Amino acid sequence: MGNTKALGEFEHLLLLAIVRQGNGISGAEVSGELASKTGRHPARGTMYVTLDRLERKGYLSSEMGDPTAERGGKAKRLYSLTAAGLEALKRSGQALQAMWQGYESLLEDA
Amino acid sequence: MTSWLVERILLLGTGRRDLAESITGDLVATGRSSAWLLLAAHGIAFRFLVDRTVRFVGRGSRTRSNRRPLFVNTLWLDLRYAIRGLRKSPGFAAVAIVTVALGVGANVAIYSLVHAIMLAPLPYPQQADIVRIWPGESVTMGWVQTFKDTKSFTVVAGVTGARATMTGQGEPMELEGGAVTAGHFDVIGVRPALGRPFQPDDHRPSAEPVVILSHALWQHAFGGDSAIVGTLVDIAEGGGQRPRVVGVMPTGHVSLNEDWEYWTPSIVNPETDYPLSSEGCFCWQLIARMAPGVSQQAANAEVGVLAQRIWEHSPEDLRQEALATAVVQPMLDDLVGDADTSLTMLLGAVSLVLLIACLNVANLLLARGEGRRRELAIRSAVGAGRARLVAHSLFESLSLGLAGGVLGVGLAVGLMRYFDGAIADVLPRTQGVALNAPVLIFALGTTLLASVVFGLAPALGVLRTDPSTVLAYRPGMSGRGHQRVRATLVALEVALAVILAIGAGLMVRTMRSLGAVEPGFRTEDLLTLRLYQPGSDYQTPEAVDRYFREIREQLAGLPGVQSVATTNSLPLTGQGWGWSYSVDAEPLPEGAAMPNARFRLISPDYFNTLDIPLIAGRDITEADVEGPDEVVVVNQSFMNRHFESPADALGRSISLNTGHSFMIVGVVPDNLHRSLAEPARAEMYRPRLFFPVRRRYVIVATAGDPEPLTPMVRQAVWDVDPNVPILDLFTMAGVRRNSTRSSQFYLEVLGSFAVLAMVLGMIGVYGVLSFIVNQSRQGIGIRMALGADSKRVLRDTVAQGLRPVILGLGFGTAGAVGATRVLESLLFGVAATDLTTFLTVAGVILTTALFATLIPARRAAAVDPMRTLRTE
Secondary structure (H helix, E strand, C coil): CCCCCCCCHHHHHHHHHHHHHCCCEEHHHHHHHHHHHHCCCCCHHHHHHHHHHHHHCCCEEEEECCCEHHHCCECCEEEEECHHHHHHHHHHHHHHHHHHCCCCHHHHCC | CHHHHHHHHHHHHHCCHHHHHHHHHHHHHCCCHHHHHHHHHHHHHHHHHHHHHHHHHHCCCCCCCCCCCCCHHHHHHHHHHHHHHHHCCHHHHHHHHHHHHHHHHHHHHHHHHHHHHHHCCCCCCCHHHEEEEECCCCECCHHHHHHHCCCCEEEEEEEEEEEEEECCCCCCEEEEEEEECCCHHHHHCCCCCEECCCCHHHHCCCCCCEEEECHHHHHHHHCCCHHHCCCECCEECCCCCCCEEEEECCCCCCCCCCCCCEEEECCECCCCCCECCCCCECCEEEEEEECCCCCHHHHHHHHHHHHHHHHCCCCHHHHHHHHHHCEEEEHHHHHHCCHHHHHHHHHHHHHHHHHHHHHHHHHHHHHHHHHCHHHHHHHHHCCCCHHHHHHHHHHHHHHHHHHHHHHHHHHHHHHHHHHHHHCCCCCCCHHHCCCCHHHHHHHHHHHHHHHHHHHHHHHHHHHHCCHHHHHCCCCCCCCHHHHHHHHHHHHHHHHHHHHHHHHHHHHHHHHHHHHHCCCCCCCCCEEEEEEECCCCCCCCHHHHHHHHHHHHHHHHCCCCEEEEEEECCCCCCCCCEEEEEEECCCCCCCCCCCCEEEEEEECCCHHHHCCCCCCEECCCCHHHHHCCCCEEEEEHHHHHHHCCCHHHHCCCEEEECCCCEEEEEEEECCCCCCCCCCCCCCEEEECCCCCCCCEEEEEEEECCCCHHHHHHHHHHHHHHCCCCCEEEEEEHHHHHHHHCHHHHHHHHHHHHHHHHHHHHHHHHHHHHHHHHHHHCHHHHHHHHHCCCCHHHHHHHHHHHHHHHHHHHHHHHHHHHHHHHHHHHHHCCCCCCCCHHHHHHHHHHHHHHHHHHHHHHHHHHHCCCHHHHHHHC
């Protein structure tokens, strides 16, 4: 998509959560993954706004799933990583790694 | 509904249908949609209020929002800021929040009653069409027939309550239930969920007895086994065959009258279509479904004409009472009865409490604002727009309100638990009292309204703040206008507290009057118990009489027992049967109702045990129970209805419409059998009945405190027959106390409101005066330096503090003259404008106010002129 801007930290985390959980995951599941791995509980609004922005940037694609009874007959939006998203994630990851190089020992007691 | 609303709000906020749906789904799946909705509703209302005010105030100011969408997240930023401010003065915040919580909590609790009792519809299809026909009295079964031919109703049915004992399912249980005529299930529009309703054949005398169970009874006694339909069960209303279960009512079905657990069909004579059993008993209630297109006035007119005809030849007192009360009214109104007056009264009282709480918080906020004028001035000077400051002030009030509201709902839950035990005997339809959605919405509305009420004055205060004058502000120079506002608030608080206190005072007098009523019989040193003799050896009236005679003899032999009697209906329990009769077998015109009177089955020694003297004639004897059945004793009201004098009554004959006739052998004075607050009615006392009366009360007169005799009495009952359950065991004094339970309840509720109101009011008096004293230290110092002595300062300060109290007292008393009128129906033996009560309340308020003003006044008197002047 030609967007070369680096990902924000939160965006980065969201995309990683989708990579870890696999494509076709709902906002709530992204949130759950984030909570279990980082202990962060982003506000629901923040979550959806960010997912929305990532979709507009072309890093995510989404579709409505099937409504289920336990959701009161409401469908949920399911998010998948796009090729551009993967590309952006790689770039951000590499940038981070490059910066970390030589200072990994800092991580040990952090 | 919830999820629909949530989705709408989200759609409004996000403008994205898919997101709204997705988030709604998340909330529903995690069970948080209701909580979210509650918060969002608060948020939207907050935002709306704040936006409106800010726009109104800040025309053109830079804080004017550029119409941001209503997204709840931004709310939290504002709220967080306000909360941070409040946390800096936790004492102030705690007092304000608790005050709001008390006001909101009491309101929510009372509203939960109002909703469940007055507003929630009956759980029947087209419930608005179900009516109760009251032709002036409970009716005999024959009248169901009379009313069936009317045009106003599509179907008319009779119901009558009864009790049965169930055995064979563990412990023997007493069940509430009753008999219904054909058509009952058509009137209520509900059919059994399992099995069938009653069919015409079930009402024939030769039919096998059948029963329909409530869902609850089916669940807990029969384990919800659907094979129950068609089997025989041990539910006995009084001997006879075991009935067969033909149906089970659906879950959640509530019977019209009480918590019925079973229904039986009324048995009808095929010749006349009239019911066989308890034919002449005035114990049936008429229910009906309105015909389409018939107005209630039309139905009332039709029933009125019928009632005229029915009562035409009745004794004057009966006829007038009956015609005055004959009415057709929606079932819901009928069930609510006069509870709506008392509930409206409680709601009015409790809103006064909330208003006082609001005034108090407003007062606190004003005092706090006074202390923060400097802060405001600085913020204003460095560029905070006025609108910003007002918004902040409002948010502070709203956060206090929200916290108080949440705490208040918790408090309401506690109060509702107290109600649970206290109201079942006092108010109808209490099963539905719960913290449900309508009650929560009310809580939300009340909280917001309260927040606006108490947030308004401080917000306006901010508005009026002029930075240039405020920066020059020094403590001790508070404006007079400001003090006047606060004094006015205090005067209002006192006025409202006076109204509540007078209401409570009137209830205290009512309880006193009820306590002083002479019921016409003894209530001390009596033990009462209710026995049920279900045994199959006791099939005839004579056999049951023999059993109760043995009980009397056994108990009379116990040490400390003076005498023993039995009766079918205990005084002051409001129970009793009415029966129609004629005097000297005078024939009545066709279609006319016979007069009726309360009918009591009593044993020999009844009048003696209850200390009721005879006016004329003789008492009932053992020979009347055993020998030929031919005597009756009547009371004074009965005698007055038909005869010139007691002597004239003796020897006359009374015939029941069952064909039985008796001779009057005695006359006793009237006594308040039904309730302490109701006048006596015509009564007949009979030693025997023509059907077995298996449930009777035993009344034991003792030489002293009856309580210690309880174990011996139990043993004596079981010595006669170990299989007889003792159903209720009370002292007569306890029965008397119980009969005034509803007055006691209103006294407790109004009393606690009044105390709360007075405490809040006095806090207001104290707070304002302390503040004034603190502010005018300098002035006092100067006065004292110029020669005023401390006594004079004390007197002046007290006078200053009492001024709003006296003003409030005046307004409150005037208000109470009008307001206590709503109490009238609950009062007994005291007028709504009772001077003693008014004066007492005024005295109490003045005395407490004096104490509240003394503390700050003494501080003022202790001012050391030198020190105060030096600090300046």
